[in-house]
Amino acid sequence: MSREEEARITLYDGPAGGWGALNSVKDALLHHQIPLKGAKTLLHANQPDGFDCPGCAWPDRNHHSTFEFCENGAKAVAAEATARRATPEFFARHTVAQLAARSDHWLEEQGRLTHPMRYDAASDRYVPIEWDAAFALVVQHLNALPDPNQAIFYTSGRTSNEAAFLYQLFVRQFGTNNFPDCSNMCHEPSGTAMRGQIGVGKGTVTLQDFERADAIFIFGQNPGTNHPRMLGELRAAHRRGARIVSFNPLRERGLERFADPQDKREMATLGSTPISTHYFQPRVGGDLAAVTAMTKHVLEAHDARGGVLDEAFITQHTLGLDALRQQLADTPWALLKEESGLTEAQLRAAGDVYLGAERVIACWGMGITQHQHAVATIEAILNLLLLRGHIGREGAGPCPVRGHSNVQGDRTMGIWEAPPPALLDRLQQVYGFAPPRAHGVDTVGAIRQMAEGRCQVFFALGGNFAAATPDTHETWHGLRQCGLTVHVTTKLNRSHLVHGREALILPCLGRTEVDRQAGGPQGVTVEDSMSMVHISTGMNPPASAHLLSEPAIVARLAAATLGARSAVPWAWLVEDYARIRDEIEKVFPDFHDFNARVAVPGGFRLRNTASERVWATPSGRARFASHALPLPTAIHAARAREAAQQVFTLLSTRSHDQYNTTIYGLNDRYRGVRGQRDVVFIHPEDLRALGLRAGERVDLHAVWPQEQDAGHERCVRGFTLVAFDIARGSLAAYYPEVNPLVPLWSVAEGAGTPTSKSIPVVLVPHRPDAPAA
Template sequence: MTEQKIEEYKGPAGGWGALRSVGKALLKQEIPILGAKTLLSANQPDGFDCPGCAWPDRNHASTFEFCENGAKAVAAEATARRVTAEFFAGQTVTALAAHSDFYLEDQGRLTEPMVYDAATDHYKAITWDDAFALIAKHLNGLPDPNQAIFYTSGRASNEAAFLYQLFVREYGTNNFPDCSNMCHEPSGSGMRESVGVGKGTVTLQDFEQADAIFVFGQNPGTNHPRMLGELRQAAKRGARIVSVNPLRERGLERFADPQNKLEMATGGGTAISTHYFQLDIGGDFAFVKGMMKHLVELQDQGLDVLDTTFISEHTLGFDALLNDLRAESWSLLEAESGLGVAHMRAAADVYREAKSVIACWGMGITQHQNSVATIQMITNLLLMRGNIGRAGAGLCPVRGHSNVQGDRTMGIWEVPPVALLDSLKRVFDFEPPRAQGFNTVESIQAMLDGRGKVFFALGGNFAAATPDTVQTWKALRNCDLTVHVTTKLNRSHIVHGKEALILPCLGRTEIDMQACGPQGVTVEDSMSMVHLSMGINPPASAMLLSEPAIVARLAAATLAGRSKTPWLWMVEDYQRIRDKIEAVFPDFKDFNARIRVPGGFRLRNTASERVWATPSQKAVFKTHAVPTDTPLRRARARKGDAIVFALMTTRSHDQYNTTIYGNDDRYRGVYGQRRVVMANAQDIRALGFKSGDWIDFQTVWDDGQERTARGFKLVEYNIPRGCVAAYYPETNPLVPLSAVAANAGTPTSKCIPVLMLPHKSPVAMGV
């Protein structure tokens, strides 16, 4: 285990540190030779799509198309370690619950289906047929299909997701909570109203032509490392890169490309951000509105800074926004952003001096109460100068898991479009349910109050990923049956229902052999590129099934005698599934032919063509007042500004979503530990603490429930006063179930009002 220490990291992101980390990951999983071969097949035309993030591939044909965290994800999946029936026989579930999340996933790949035995508190082996029969018994025994909840992870392929939504809708419900509900739901909600599509409008080629790139609320060095390659190239050709983020993140400051011989030989790197604005947590809305106000003031002074022709021909609602911006108070914008007028004017000047501008954002934008309005403000900013629908410009929500966007495209959505339901009815000859289903937070509440009886998860780690941990765990334990399709052991298998199943599946790196031969699946990245993924490694166990096969066999068992869909026939050859996808979705015309082209194909994005799929057939400027009635403001009014802090939950560098690869956060200088809180040095002293002291968090909320997370070490960090950051899932217990984004329902995990109180027993907390 790494020594526990806090040590400033002074090098660039990437570079030798990244290469050493990749080598360490391969050796740790005991696959040095196989692992190297596997990595070279990542994101290749004849290989597999990385199971990590959804950042697109530059050309899908180079020999080196993986990043540090992608390598960790591949190594974790291709590990030689195995979790067998003998492993479960040796430990009760109660004993497993005492272990860390890192320990659980680090045990290796699951090898056979397991069922929970309440009498012995052990998981034991079960046959696939018996497992499907048990699930079917529970599902068919429910008086109402809406008492079943079907979660989806962004790892699921297009083929698996399509079959899954088809099965669940034939079963009779639209209860489709998914990981989008917890991350980029506000991006889709905000953009659809403004420009008619919920997906990013740019391609990688636009990054080659942008004069300026704005990065809001995002840490690509850890969460999307391959994005740093695009930012590096843009910086080297003179594009201005503006980072807007409360934390100073090393990847946004300097990056050394591991494929660049000079940077590796000299230990140097490329400066990324030309401007870095450290605003208060939640201050993005006011900051962007200040940028727009500055542009309007310049226009009113007679300067030609707005694209009035574009505004007149393509948009509605600008006059209302114009009046609102003219009336807005600079003092309010300063107070709510945490930055001065000069900062907002400087950012706006970068924007107006650039011919083509891309705006990127991550969950630092989406996981707030007013995230939808903030995204619409960013959209307004681009619309003001016609920066949507032309080369080098556009909106770029940077999504997380590798196929989270494809899952939504395939119909994993609790709010199903009428056109989708009509197509399913036409192609598969059944009447789909029309009522809206539960999203993630609604599903937790439904399980808590008894309206949700069966919980089925296609991938993911629901118990660790979700907010309000105490309530979520109560909800899962309240179920009659919980089922998890997975590759590795995780917390969700330990926090289970009265009956529980673990169904192990093939990973992205593994050969998927079906009746008609080896199969490939498809995925869609953040920029709407769809391409084929073919596993190359032998399966970790002969008893593993693919996700499409699991869904098809479950559907056949559950819907026996009442479904006209040829479930088992479709999974004999995934081309048959893709033919059905093409029949349902017009954008997938000639699906099987188009994915044979290296790199695949791009789905149509109407906004990038300046075709606005809104009711008015125009892009819409959305006007919003600066939000001041926020949970943070209310908490500070009750408790005092000096002691209520805005907590943002964040990932470490040794982490992807809830998967913990190790206890280091190299770029932030944290080693061998995770229970740390990054805070401003002046705040630490003002509270009477010193760096290295231990504290407990307590949420300040108005529902009467006590929410605490205990034992965090204070670390001085470059973060604005009143703001703190700590890792999840350790801080998820602090996020109230009712703390969600307006008009999107996403947990507001990036801005939780908390107190920091003395902790008395730091030694017991370990890592």
């Protein structure tokens, strides 16, 4: 079981952070056999002359601090800087079938890839291939396609701005907008809702706004695991008297109390700081009803005593309030209570916190975005902010907290299957070619296209597509239908073992490593969740002399594929990445003086029109959105069909030893799970009602309507029941283990994001002799 303990469940009663976090960092460094190098590397994370943490997209307050890293960031750095290597000799010892039988954690543990590898069907092994031959194989497949749209180009949110810009330029010159990316699986509803209501698809706040906020509302987010550095901002806000209101079906330790490892007094006394002043546990999917109830409470307060709404702001900057008023008047409190899973007193208490604050920030994560009605929920959050002018005001605004370190930057660079016409027009003006105008496929559309045999080449710039996506059976079937699958990556993962008839693994430099090109060592840039753009320069020697950078891989592939069809000087651009940034500046006006501004420690912030109260909407105003509560939902329908048994709503979540699909270990410290991942969290009263006990094993059967899901048995087996403080009727389990339960057709309306946080399931006692689903 590697460094993990024996499988067991142990109550955790400490705070988030603290000595547990420091010990975890120490264990990670020692495990990867880099105690001295690892510590030195960490001290250069997020520094003006260092590298950007390859973990989450939460911004850094102080780029001169040597301690602006968190536990999970340290794990990410240690995993990238590991002394372990997956060499050609490793692949010679293992067939792909043997590797496929291993866990995702074991695959991660094998270390850094050192050579480009090609799949050999005769031996069922990956074998070494020279870079020129690898590019020639990709070019052969791409240029043989009768239609460029038979190729799909996936992008991970860890890809740099420079690589992403070259990638979108190459692929659009090749002739397609097939750009599925990780945004399609996480915050697509955020961009959709915000663009429609306030004219920009990004949050409007900065870290400085957190210093001024009187109230911070956190919806569907677990910062203690997913964005640990955010806890520092919340801790400071709580200490100066701000109200922090958390909505989460689970009691998450990071939202309860936090011990800052940088606070000597707190560490010495084993003390901690509370985080949430109010903690509400709606049932899974109940956030739309909860936010609607808060909005109704605010309007009722205004009608009763006046002076509550910011009427000057509403008159000057918005439209649509009358329709929202009518919709809320038609929505009874009894329905809001039933659908949220909260009492009227709780809902009104949350509304009173909002009413008592002059400056309100609303944060949300994937607990909001991965539902059928995600767009409507985010629009409801924006409605609440607009009522009292909390957009375009210091200390206030919407804050979608994104995951991967450059997922927002990749979209800014044009990684989008539905590019705006203005971007295509600008590419044509600058580069003299006619970009394709038809929209490409998003992630779900890409899986459908592959499964139907309409994709011949799948190229992934980072990521772990096979593990990150829903409907595992259909995804894997689709990948295996391809003529060629290619993965640019640093380490072995599941996607390399679910391959097309031909397959390549192309190893690249990590962000911690020196990227030396003809013009000398290079830095790349990223954009965090708050639109700050800064440079990242690696310091470690490359894990292998055979690695190429992502920009170099893209440029060499573009030059080889397009040849004389392209006037872009691909090889010249990657000699010095400042040249790539000059090209970015030509296409995107907000990047004017790019090289000069990014040279300033901390970088620069991109313009956000909504934060200036300039609304880039068709009407030129912000818009209130009206939504009656959607009834019946998929969960209601499942409960009606399965009246003879208890239907739960299952959400997928990360463990604390995990970042997206990367499994660092088998522990989930704050939830008390040790040495295992096949667990399902359930309320103790629900356990008793089912006649089951904690520690028993069950199978989870998804109960989708047969008319939409005919022929699919969606089941995962042998999960251990863990009693946990979670909303009644709700369950939680880890992904990617429960991804098979999410069908392709169940997506967020208007955004296409899989509904991985809203899965109707029933629990069945586990039968060891039952066939696998």
